[in-house]
Amino acid sequence: MHNKGLEKDFMEMVRLNERIIYKVVSFYADIDQSSSDLYQEVLLNLWKAYPSFRGESKLSTWIYRISLNTCITFFRRSKRSVTYSALNIDISDTPDDNENIKELYRLINKLDKIEKALVLLYLDEKPYKEIADITGLTVTNVATKLNRIKDKLKKMSNE
Amino acid sequence: MDLDNLKKVWNENQQDLPSITDDKLLSMLKSNGRTALNKLRLWELIGAIVILPLTGIPLIHNKIFVLFQYSAFTLYFFIAFCLLGFVWQLYKIWTLKKVDILNNSILVCSKYILKYKLCIKIEVFISLIFMIIFMGSFFYPLVDSLADDRKILFYIVAAVWTIIMVALLWFIYRRFYRKQTKRIEESLKEIEELERDNY
Numbered sequence: 001m002h003n004k005g006l007e008k009d010f011m012e013m014v015r016l017n018e019r020i021i022y023k024v025v026s027f028y029a030d031i032d033q034s035s036s037d038l039y040q041e042v043l044l045n046l047w048k049a050y051p052s053f054r055g056e057s058k059l060s061t062w063i064y065r066i067s068l069n070t071c072i073t074f075f076r077r078s079k080r081s082v083t084y085s086a087l088n089i090d091i092s093d094t095p096d097d098n099e100n101i102k103e104l105y106r107l108i109n110k111l112d113k114i115e116k117a118l119v120l121l122y123l124d125e126k127p128y129k130e131i132a133d134i135t136g137l138t139v140t141n142v143a144t145k146l147n148r149i150k151d152k153l154k155k156m157s158n159e
Numbered sequence: 160m161d162l163d164n165l166k167k168v169w170n171e172n173q174q175d176l177p178s179i180t181d182d183k184l185l186s187m188l189k190s191n192g193r194t195a196l197n198k199l200r201l202w203e204l205i206g207a208i209v210i211l212p213l214t215g216i217p218l219i220h221n222k223i224f225v226l227f228q229y230s231a232f233t234l235y236f237f238i239a240f241c242l243l244g245f246v247w248q249l250y251k252i253w254t255l256k257k258v259d260i261l262n263n264s265i266l267v268c269s270k271y272i273l274k275y276k277l278c279i280k281i282e283v284f285i286s287l288i289f290m291i292i293f294m295g296s297f298f299y300p301l302v303d304s305l306a307d308d309r310k311i312l313f314y315i316v317a318a319v320w321t322i323i324m325v326a327l328l329w330f331i332y333r334r335f336y337r338k339q340t341k342r343i344e345e346s347l348k349e350i351e352e353l354e355r356d357n358y
Contacts, residue, residue, distance in 0.1 A: 007185075007188065010188070011181060011184055011185070011188075014184060015181075018179065039179075040187055041194055041195055043184070043187050043188070044187070044194050045194060045260050045261065047188055048194075048261065049260075049261040052261075065264070065265065066260060066261060068265050069260040069261075069263070069265050069268045070194075070260055072265055072268060072269050072272070073196060073258050073260060073268050073269070073272040074195055074196075075195065075196075075199065075272060075275070075276065076195050076198075076199075101165060101168060104161075104162075104165050112346055112349065113269060114265065114266065114269055114349075114350065114353070117265055119162065122162065122166070123162070123165060123166050123169040124169070125166065134264075134265070135264060135265050135266060136263075136264020136265060136266035136267060136357075137266060137353060137357060138356075138357050140356075141353060141356050141357055144356070145353070149162070150161065150162050150163075153161065153162060154161065
């Protein structure tokens with residue numbers, strides 16, 4: 001099933017699209033789930049899905065959908081940590097120190113999981129059609145929801 | 160700083176992202192571990208398999224412990240709870256099956272994982288009620304075996320215990336259960352609105 005050739009292709013695919021996984025994971029990681037846990041969950045799900053990916057959608061769309069789905073649905077009944085192989089990278093550091101940006105990130109963290117997904121895809125300059133494909137919303141719904149999120153963030157920052 | 164301004168700096172800040180080594184990547188793939196979702200499904204399946212045989216416990220107990228028998232109420236209450244518990248397990252398994260990360264949209268997956276989380280909250284609370292009723296109904300008939308002077312003490316202890324349990328239950332309901340389930344229900348409502356707007 002998962003032969004060496006497929007493994008090699010998959011690793012190459014991950015290498016080329018690592019940024020997508022990192023962006024999604026860092027958006028959803030918090031004190032309850034570490035970046036390492038989420039990263040490995042996303043990787044496992046991509047690995048399981050890879051053999052059946054037939055190119056019906058763009059690769060980046062497919063990766064975004066599975067990564068977002070994994071992070072949004074990640075849930076463990078017990079709080080004890082799972083023994084995943086530890087990542088030797090610190091992916092919690094952000095390179096910028098701008099206070100306004102930090103404040104906006106703090107507010108974005110207060111949004112619900114679907115709103116966060118929309119914000120992430122918007123920041124990544126995805127066209128509305130692609131955001132709709134990834135999230136399962138219509139294009140109109142994406143536009144409406146993004147406007148509501150912008151208003152919500154403005155309101156939260158004024159409080 | 161708003162979202163549109165953040166967009167401008169967002170991609171600039173993504174330039175120097177850390178990278179994972181090939182060895183680390185390979186070890187993650189080779190570990191072939193279960194995902195968190197698969198572990199949840201397995202946990203619920205085990206729960207469903209284990210709960211049905213539990214209906215036999217009161218009958219076995221009554222055969223072994225002649226002096227400390229389950230009363231008729233406790234026996235039927237326990238068995239009914241186990242049977243309902245089995246149906247509940249099947250519902251949770253069905254809900255988790257709908258969380259198809261690989262094929263469903265994030266809207267659908269989000270909805271069903273929230274429903275599952277709601278199930279867990281309800282389950283914890285109902286289990287607490289079950290424990291209180293079960294323990295009360297199991298120990299209360301034992302009062303007949305006590306001497307008359309001890310019976311009054313028993314009634315006092317039972318009354319105090321009941322008041323404390325009810326107060327604790329009320330506290331847990333208001334502080335934790337209601338607050339957490341309300342949040343989940345609000346999120347579910349938002350998703351349902353999004354789904355309605357989709358059509």
